[in-house]
Amino acid sequence: MGSIRFEGVGKVFGNARTGFKALDDVSLAIGEKEFVAIVGPSGCGKTTCLRMVAGFEGVSAGKVLVNDRPVVRPGADRAVVFQQFALFPWKTVRQNIEFGLRNKRIGKDQRDHLVAGSLKLMSLESHGDAYPHQLSGGMQQRVAIARAYVLDPDVLLMDEPFGALDAQTRVVMQEELVRLARVNPRTVLFITHAVEEAVYLADRVAIMSRRPGTIKEIIDVKTVRLAERWDGHERIEDVMDLESFVHLRTRIWKSLREEKAEIGH
Numbered sequence: 001m002g003s004i005r006f007e008g009v010g011k012v013f014g015n016a017r018t019g020f021k022a023l024d025d026v027s028l029a030i031g032e033k034e035f036v037a038i039v040g041p042s043g044c045g046k047t048t049c050l051r052m053v054a055g056f057e058g059v060s061a062g063k064v065l066v067n068d069r070p071v072v073r074p075g076a077d078r079a080v081v082f083q084q085f086a087l088f089p090w091k092t093v094r095q096n097i098e099f100g101l102r103n104k105r106i107g108k109d110q111r112d113h114l115v116a117g118s119l120k121l122m123s124l125e126s127h128g129d130a131y132p133h134q135l136s137g138g139m140q141q142r143v144a145i146a147r148a149y150v151l152d153p154d155v156l157l158m159d160e161p162f163g164a165l166d167a168q169t170r171v172v173m174q175e176e177l178v179r180l181a182r183v184n185p186r187t188v189l190f191i192t193h194a195v196e197e198a199v200y201l202a203d204r205v206a207i208m209s210r211r212p213g214t215i216k217e218i219i220d221v222k223t224v225r226l227a228e229r230w231d232g233h234e235r236i237e238d239v240m241d242l243e244s245f246v247h248l249r250t251r252i253w254k255s256l257r258e259e260k261a262e263i264g265h
């Protein structure tokens with residue numbers, strides 16, 4: 001479970017004739033337990049794509065399907081992690097993580113078990129009773145990821161989840177997410193501005209063109225990652241130093257620069 005498909009998706013904001021065309025003919029198929037990152041120039045419609053999968057935004061043309069069913073509204077099969085951690089400030093870390101489980105009517109024993117496992121997974125054991133304001137940005141985002149993972153969704157949707165973090169914390173979080181994604185794979189749609197982040201985390205990177213946004217190129221990272229044994233390196237900087245990594249990053253950069261160059265025409 002956990003496939004996502006965009007089939008010829010278009011999006012017009014406002015009136016169908018005079019409105020703003022944000023997306024045009026977006027097609028992308030994400031397989032079960034596949035990690036796909038979308039990169040693209042600012043305003044090309046990345047977030048809109050993610051919001052459509054989440055069920056927050058409707059399509060103007062084409063279809064968005066999760067597990068072969070058209071998305072019509074938000075659902076428990078999908079969890080979203082935003083850039084701003086969006087935790088409940090009046091709830092403790094434990095209560096924040098537990099919240100969605102209560103909504104799913106999971107009994108107390110099972111809830112306690114799942115929350116404890118999730119706190120451990122994200123190295124938050126000693127912070128269960130803390131409130132969000134007592135935590136650093138990195139820890140808050142770890143809580144937000146724990147809260148999404150604990151629900152065991154088919155699909156995880158992450159919109160610039162590390163965008164608000166400082167550079168060092170961001171690196172730690174990227175390493176943790178890689179660890180999590182390899183140990184406990186999920187279908188992930190990940191939006192980012194950072195090309196390195198996309199190459200480091202994703203199995204495939206989809207590059208979007210300037211508006212109206214469409215998928216212009218899809219880069220297979222996983223084949224290279226496995227062939228060149230990136231996972232044998234624990235530290236992100238060692239992976240980023242590999243020739244194969246640099247090659248993919250540069251290729252994506254060039255593709256994005258072509259987009260930017262088009263503004264001057």
Ligand SMILES: Nc1ncnc2c1ncn2[C@@H]1O[C@H](COP(=O)(O)OP(=O)(O)OP(=O)(O)O)[C@@H](O)[C@H]1O
Nearest residue numbers: 013014020022040041042043044045046047048049
């Ligand atoms: N509700 C809305 N009404 C009108 N226009 C919108 C709405 N939501 C988004 N847009 C426009 O659609 C375009 C795509 O927005 P979106 O946020 O998806 O882009 P993005 O690629 O995620 O941008 P960024 O990288 O800057 O976050 C933008 O030009 C934006 O202004």
